[in-house]
Amino acid sequence: MNPSPSDPSGGGRAQGSASEIRFLEEAARLATENVLQSEGGPFGAVVVRENAIVGRGVNRVTARPDPTAHAEIEAIREAAQTIGRFDLGGCVLYVNCDPCPMCLAAAYWARIERIVCGAPSSLAAEAGFLDVALWKEVQLPPEERRLLVERIDLPACRQAFALWNQSKNKIHY
Numbered sequence: 360m361n362p363s364p365s366d367p368s369g370g371g372r373a374q375g376s377a378s379e380i381r382f383l384e385e386a387a388r389l390a391t392e393n394v395l396q397s398e399g400g401p402f403g404a405v406v407v408r409e410n411a412i413v414g415r416g417v418n419r420v421t422a423r424p425d426p427t428a429h430a431e432i433e434a435i436r437e438a439a440q441t442i443g444r445f446d447l448g449g450c451v452l453y454v455n456c457d458p459c460p461m462c463l464a465a466a467y468w469a470r471i472e473r474i475v476c477g478a479p480s481s482l483a484a485e486a487g488f489l490d491v492a493l494w495k496e497v498q499l500p501p502e503e504r505r506l507l508v509e510r511i512d513l514p515a516c517r518q519a520f521a522l523w524n525q526s527k528n529k530i531h532y
Contacts, residue, residue: 382407382453385453386405386454386477389404399418405452408447408450413450414438414439416433416434438469445469448470449472454474456478456490457490
């Protein structure tokens, strides 16, 4: 996947199988229901494993309030709880719209096998969401981004990493 600011999903107009269409329609149904119930933004997602939905999510950013409560992240969280592990390898994430950078990163961390999207992020931008602007921002060199990230090299901050590297009980993820 090669994201760009105008099409972060990498593009592509694939024809889905009947089951893929069914899962994408479920993501769209969740998004529509969420808007009609005034629970959050127009985003819905499902995580599928072995042709069964193991996680569902809708945008709950304003309902919680939690800026990370995006549909994809909610679905990933539920799937991890359902399956009982953080590694969602072999799972597919179906979303009604291209994921934002945060949700794409979450899918990578979860080891999602692939993502199937129903609409481009340009629709989210037209609806007032920051997706396209964020894609442009993360592609800038760090010194040109509007959010300044500063580092203070403090030995105490390195201690947890030294302990992790020495730990015999760590679980790699």
